Amino acid sequence: MDIWEPEGVGSSKVEPDPPRSGSALALMARRISQAALDFLYPPACLVCQARTGNGDGLCPSCWGRISFIERPLCERTGVPFERDLGVGVVSPQAAAEPPVYERARAVARYDEGPVRQLVYRLKYGDRTDLARPLGRWMARAGAELVAEADLLVPVPLHRLRLAARRFNQAAILASVVAREGGARVDPFALDRVKATPPQVGLTKAQRAANVQGAFRVPDPARIRVTGRRILLVDDVLTSGSTTNAAARALLRGGAAAVDVLVFARVVTGG
């Protein structure tokens, strides 16, 4: 599988400093490329393009419209609670129908404010530069999970969809989160062996059936997965069917436990 990583996504951190002697040309080249980047992506609000003076930021208006998910929340699913019910409390929904994964965390609610727009642009709008700020927010929202994870694994795309889209947004987000949190990422630990039609418009049962058996840990990756605590990374969690199917495949592949970190999630019930 060919994981495409955009230039500029966290690459500044691993890039060595230019040599101190005879570096005038290199320095000039760097300045020109930085100027080109500023021209392409001037410091502007990620949503409405208003000037912010901060390339990774949102203007106050857009920031205010995002529903960030904060405590108190369900320890399992990460769904926010209206009021604090105490530490370690699990939502009735998660208690009645426990997810395959152990814990899930998300930055924001998918259905409120400009979040859906951000995800859409990252996925289809060739705005892979969005991955850096979104990934940073994810690293913060899931700090505990990232710290405890042995390995970060992005939810894979089927190779046909990957070929059509050219990149896997989950893989790009995972690499940013890994870099921020000092964790390891393995984009080849999980394979999407079934090309599933889009989940839009399906019932929960249909969604689950749709993705059943869609994922598999490839034999060469088993040794890297076995006994590990895996943090599964994706852009969005909706019904949880895809996430559960991927988590189940990792557990079958030998993982000790699977947590989930997404940028946005749909919040239903509680």
Ligand SMILES: [Zn+2]
């Ligand atoms: Zn804005």
